[in-house]
Amino acid sequence: MKEKTNVTEIFGMNVFNDSVMKARLPKAVYKDLKKTIEEGTELNPAIADVVANEMKEWAIEKGATHYTHWFQPLTGVTAEKHDAFISPTDDGKVLMEFSGKELIKGEPDASSFPSGGLRATFEARGYTAWDCTSPAFIKETPNSTVLCIPTAFCSYTGEALDKKTPLLRSMQALDIQATRLLHLLGNDSVKSVTTSVGAEQEYFLVDKEKYLQRKDLIFTGRTLFGAMPPKGQEMDDHYFGTIRERIEGFMKDLNIEAWKLGITAKTEHNEVAPAQHELAPIYDSNNVATDHNQLLMETMKRVAERHGLKCLLHEKPFAGINGSGKHNNWSMVTNEGKNLLDPGKTPHENQQFLLILASIIKAVDEHADLLRMSASTPGNDHRLGANEAPPAIISIFLGEQLEDVVKQLVTRGEATRSKKGDKLASGVHSLPEFEKDATDRNRTSPFAFTGNKFEFRMVGSTQSISDPNVILNTIVADVFADVCDQLEKVADDPKAVEMEAHELTKQMLTEHQRIIFNGNGYSEEWIKEAERRGLPNLKSMVDAIPTLVTDKSIKMFEKFGVFTKAELESRAEILFEQYAQTINIEALATLDIAKKQIVPAVMKYQKQLADSVAVLKETGVDTSVQEALLGDITDNLKEMYGAIGVLAEDEAKAKAMDEDVEKQARYYHDTIFADMSAVRQPADKLEMLVAKEDWPMPSYGDLIFEV
Structure with missing residues (x-):
């Protein structure tokens, strides 16, 4: 009999959310805290002790004995240091206490996290600061129950050492400029604008026992060797296919854990590649969605262990089949619940929407290099531009309806119509007729408008x-600010504001239409066309990182207080270091596996084959087949061993470049990466020549089809 799960009862049960605060906090305290959360007003320190005590009591009722300031350093993963609620008394016992000071401020060691030179090793002090706009939660594992308090992480001198602080700054910047714009357009009742985000998460699941036999997966998260199996994804039969029972069990438990944490896990399905899957949540505020996605990735890994599985989040764990992305669905919503990216039924008449749309188009065109950089990881270099993900060239897909409206504005100066969706004609009388959307979708576009939001698919x-x-x-706030500066010149005359908004819309669309592309982003023709249009094509992470520290970028980020010049320079240095370190680990793992596993296994098989040839020759049997096979093995082994020597030599050169992180990162990209491929190519050929039982690790077929 199946265990029943009442989703409405378990959803948010481990979250110190609004309903819990309303029930437990005094009315005045609740009202004060709610004002800070919703309006961004300064937190009243006087209420901290009350909130901390109720948070502690609630957590203890849930079985917690410890709390942690949960933060997101520049490692890209989360960090936590657990402190018990205990406070000793004079009689040798303890009280369970948690003060407002402990809630608001923590002090982890700042020197042991990446800082890019912002902090010297001897300068250890850093602070975590409570982010009350993202609710505290209980993290349950088989061995602990901990109260987690989302926090920002800054250095002693105030620089952001984390992912949350700049995000909150950028949200604040966009809120100010978007609200300013709406007021100029006559929407005076709007008090704030928040960004709403939904992040679709793709991932692979493989058997844990097989995973533990693959050193490359253990050390790097991806396979460094592996011949393609007879079948990959070419039949398209895994996508949206029936979910296997073992995977269903994982997904069921994952949903329950996510729902307990208030994560709105909504959609689950098989993805394109074998063993690949996706989970998509419902939209939430930008900050909460970011926290939830970090928490979701961690939960995926933990739940997978329960089912004897390993969750692979690497962008390209297997060569030859699709990698994994994270589609970032982005929109803007007013405090009144109005989605600013909803075009309505007649977009050509929606002046506010068209002005906002034109501003976003301008922002993406002017800062395409930064947007490309924001999707840069060593793993994503394997994925972007392949026939599975958007190309490395940023472009915007608007769809037929909006593209037609834009064309009318650019060519005629006015838009007088909007294309409508036709009825879907299936040709089957029993199937219902319904109205199609006004436009199709484009899965090859990096930045696509999808009805009432933009989907950034490169992440x-x-x-x-x-x-x-x-x-x-930040880039949208920057354009909004420029638009507002122009509108404010005629702000005394509503009609003049309307006319100026119309002219600005036409101007921005005309000057930045080059970024709009509704065609096939995978085609060679588009690469040539993009070059003709002057669009940047930053093919790798190391090409993209310098865009962070251009004069244009520094000026913009400092204007809105999102990053200082020092913070940008530190992040560029960290990204170069992370790239170099990632490829360094992959290179060392390649050498380790090749020399300690593959070469000995091949030599052993080679000897067996040579002995067999000798025995058969003595009996007068034709050994031409065996000798041909032995020759192929010998040739590939020789090629592989030579490539190992080159990789080892170049790896030593790369390590000696550590005084210049950019030069080192480029060497790893240009030289070491090619050296690794040179080792892999003959190794993958050898996998197809050596008997399966003599090959030292599970094959691709074992990993992706036997789950």
Whole structure:
């Protein structure tokens, strides 16, 4: 008999959410805290002790003995330090206490996290600060129950050392400029604008026992060797296919854990590649959605262990089949619940929407390089541009309806119509007729308008979605500010504001229409066309990182207080270091596996085959087949061993470049990466020549089909 799950009862049960606060906090305290959360007013320190005590009592009722300031350093994963609620008494016992000071401020060691030179090793002090806009939660594992308090992480001198602080700054910047714009357009009742985000998470599941036999997966998260099996994804039979029972069990438990944490896990399905899956939540505020995505990735890994599985979040764990992304669905919503990216039924008449749309188009065109950088990881370099993900060239897909409206504005100066969706004609009388959307979708577009939001599809599956959203929020705020500056010149005359908004819309669309592309982003023709249009094509992470520290970028980020120049320079240094370190680990793992596993296994098989040839020759049997096979093995082994020597030599050179992180990262990209491929190519050929039982690790077929 199936165990029943009442979703409405368990949803949010481990979250110190609004309903819990309303029930437990004194009315005045609740009202004060609610004002800070909703309006961004300064937190009243006087209420902290009351909130902390009720949070502690609630957590203890849930079985918690410890609390932690849960934060997101520049490692890209979360961090936590557990402190018990205990406080000793004079009689040798303890009280369970938690003060407002402990809630508001923590002090982890700042020197042991990446800082890019912002903190010296001897300068250890850093602070975590309570982010009351993201609710505290209980993290339950088989061995502990901990109260987690989402926090920002800053250095002693105030620089952001985390992913949350810049995100909150960028949200604030966009809120100010978007609200300012709406007021100029006559929407005086709007008090605030928040960004709303939904992050679709792709991932792979493989058998844990097989995973533990693959050193490459253990050390790097991806396979460094592996011949393609007879079948990959070419039949398209895994996508949306029937979910296997073992995976269903994982998904069921994952949903329950996510729902307990208030994560609105909504959609689950098999993805394109074998063993690949996706989970998509319902939209939430940008900050909460970012916290939830970090928490979801962690929960996926933990739940997978229960089912004897390993969850792989790497962008490209297997060569030859699709990798994993994280589609970042982004929109803006007023405090009154109005989605500013909803075009309505007649977009050509919606002046506010068209002005906002034109502003976003301008922002993406002017800062395409930054947006590309925000989706940069070493793993994503394998994925972007392949026939599975958007190309490395940023473009915007608007769809037929909006593209037609834009064309009318650019060519005629006025838009007088909007295309409508036709009825779906299936040709089957018993199937209901319904109206189609006014436009199709484009899965090859990096930045696609999908009805009432933009879907940024380049983001890598391992990434924190803070990075792309910081960029998106800031570049849009920047254009909104420029638009507001122009509108304010005629603000005394509503009619003049309307006319100026119309002219600005036409101007921005005309000057930045080059970024709009509704065609096939995978085609060679588009690469040539994009070059003709002057669009940047940053093919790798190391090409994209410098865009962070251009004069244009520094000026914009400092204007809105999102990053200082020092913070940007530190992040560029960290990204170069992370790239170099990632490829360094992959190179060392390649050498380790090749020398200690593959070469000995091949030599052993080679000897067996040579002995067999000798025995058969003595009996007068034709050994031409065996000798041909032995020759192929010998040739590939020789090629592989030579490539190992080159990789080892170049790896030593790469390590010696550590005084110049950018030069080192580029060497790893240009040289070491090619060296690793040179080792892999003959190794993968050898896998097809050596008997399966003599090959030292599970094959691709074992990993992706036997789950």
